[in-house]
Amino acid sequence: MSLPAKKAIEIDENITHYIHKMLNMEMILKYDESKCIECGFCHRVCPVTVSIYDEPLKKTAIGTPEEMGVESEKKIVVDTEKCIWCGSCSWICPGYTLELLINGENKILLVENGSLAEFDEEVRTLENGNKVRKVVEGSITITCNEGDTKVIDQFAEECSVGAMTRKDKDIEVDRDKCILCFKCTEASKNYENISVEVHRDRFKQVKGEPSSVWNGIMLRVLGKEGKIKGIMSRSQNKLADAVMRLMGKEETEDEG
Numbered sequence: 001m002s003l004p005a006k007k008a009i010e011i012d013e014n015i016t017h018y019i020h021k022m023l024n025m026e027m028i029l030k031y032d033e034s035k036c037i038e039c040g041f042c043h044r045v046c047p048v049t050v051s052i053y054d055e056p057l058k059k060t061a062i063g064t065p066e067e068m069g070v071e072s073e074k075k076i077v078v079d080t081e082k083c084i085w086c087g088s089c090s091w092i093c094p095g096y097t098l099e100l101l102i103n104g105e106n107k108i109l110l111v112e113n114g115s116l117a118e119f120d121e122e123v124r125t126l127e128n129g130n131k132v133r134k135v136v137e138g139s140i141t142i143t144c145n146e147g148d149t150k151v152i153d154q155f156a157e158e159c160s161v162g163a164m165t166r167k168d169k170d171i172e173v174d175r176d177k178c179i180l181c182f183k184c185t186e187a188s189k190n191y192e193n194i195s196v197e198v199h200r201d202r203f204k205q206v207k208g209e210p211s212s213v214w215n216g217i218m219l220r221v222l223g224k225e226g227k228i229k230g231i232m233s234r235s236q237n238k239l240a241d242a243v244m245r246l247m248g249k250e251e252t253e254d255e256g
Contacts, residue, residue, distance in 0.1 A: 003021060003022055003023050004020065004021060004022045004023075005019070005020075005021045006018075006019065006020050006021075006080040006081065006083075007019050007080060008078065008080055013033070014032055014033040014034040015030065015031070015032055015033070016030075016031045016033070016074070016078075017029070017030055017031075018030075018031065018078045018080055018083060019080075020080070020083070020085050025102065025103060026102075026103055026104075027085040027100065027101070027102050028100070028101040029078060029083065029085060029087075029089075029090070029098060029099075029100055029101075030098065030099040030100075030101060031074075031076060031078065031097060031098055032096075032097050032098075032099075033074060033075060033076075033097075034130075035095045035096055035097040035130050036075045036076055036095060036097040037094065037095040037097070037132065037160035037161060037181070037183070038064070038075050038076075038160060038183050039093075039094050039095065039160070039179070039181035039182060039183055040181055040182030040183060040185075040186060041089075041092045041093065041094065041181060041182070041221065042062050042063070042076065042089035042092070042093060042098065043057070043060050043062050043063035043064075043067060043089075044182070044220045044221055045088045045089060045091070045092050045217050045220060045221060046060055046061050046062050046063075046088060046089055047084070047086060047088060047213075047216070047239045047240040047242075047243040048060055048061040048082050048083070048084065048240050049061070049063075049220075059082060060079075060082070061078060061079050061082035061083040061084070062076060062077070062078045062079070062083065062089055063076065063077070064076060064077075065077055076097070084240070084243065084244060084247070085100065086108075086109075086110055086243050086247060087100035087107075087108035087109065087110060087111070088110065088116065088217065088243070090108065091108050091110070091111060091116055092135060092217075092221070094132050094133050094134065094135065094179050094181060095130065095131075095132050095160075096130075096131055096132075096133075109246075109247055110213065110243065110246060110247070113246060114208055114209070114210060114211065115210055115211045115213045115214065115243075115246045116210055116213065116214060116217070117203070117206045117207060117208055117210040117214055118206075118207040118208060119135060119203050119204050119205060119206045119207060120204045120205035120207075121133040121134060121135050121204060122134040122204070124177075126161060126162065127162060132161050132179060133179070134178075134179040134180070134204070135179075135203060135204055136179075136180050136200045136201075136202065136203055136204065136221065136222070137180075137200075137201055137202050137203075137204060138180050138198065138199045138200040138201040138202070139198070139199045139201075140173055140175075140178055140180060140184075140196065140197070140198045140199075141196070141197045141198075142164075142171045142173060142184075142194065142195070142196050142197075143194070143195045143196075143197075144169065144170050144171045144193065144194050145193040145194070146169070146191065146193035146194055147169060147193075149166065149169060151191065151193075151194075152166045152169060152170075152171060152194075153166050155171065155184075155187065155188070155191055155194050156171055158183060158184055158187040159178075159183065159184055160181075160183060161177055161178070161179055161181075162174075162177055163175075163177035163178040163179075164178075164184065171194070180198055180200050182198075184196050184198075185198055200221060200222045200223065201222065202222070203218070203221075203222075211242075211246070212242060213239065213242050213243055213246060216239040216242070217239075
């Protein structure tokens with residue numbers, strides 16, 4: 001096998017390893033399907049992702065099969081040709097679904113060099129035994145004009161962390177359980193009489209003084225400007241270029 005090599009290996013029905021093997025380093029992005037809550041954070045923080053709010057995704061290294069334009073029964077898939085193994089997705093993943101291993105050690109270089117912040121988090125255990133964490137603060141408002149209680153129940157079950165319940169013909173959200181992810185917002189697009197408005201105001205207690213990469217990540221998660229603007233670099237993605245430089249790599253190639 002020639003090096004460097006990139007490949008995906010399915011370890012079992014739940015575990016997939018996305019591997020980048022070099023002469024003196026092996027990086028593995030481990031994905032555990034059984035823990036995935038389909039929160040939507042991963043592709044929003046992926047530095048390769050371009051146009052993530054009001055336009056279709058032009059390119060991204062991680063996302064749902066629909067977002068990636070591939071056929072798969074997996075909740076999330078990774079494009080090994082676009083992935084740069086920076087660990088941003090595992091850094092924010094609320095369900096501990098993604099884990100970055102460098103030479104067998106769980107580590108994220110962008111955190112170690114101070115480019116990505118460390119932050120406080122609220123961790124709890126779901127009914128299925130999996131752990132989930134809340135990393136952002138904010139608010140959620142659900143407007144329900146649906147008269148069919150079966151439809152309301154169906155929507156409430158869209159929540160992967162058990163934060164939504166039906167009360168008569170309305171939907172109540174347990175603020176202590178809600179992690180302010182993107183799942184119910186995306187799901188509401190399939191419900192004509194239900195709408196969701198989520199405001200992600202801030203990350204929980206941030207530690208340190210991270211770099212401009214952190215500012216880009218905040219824009220993508222908190223949506224302060226709707227989407228990243230000024231994408232004018234050689235690779236058409238300034239954030240990806242910045243991440244690559246901080247990791248000591250060359251700029252990504254323009255993929256058009």
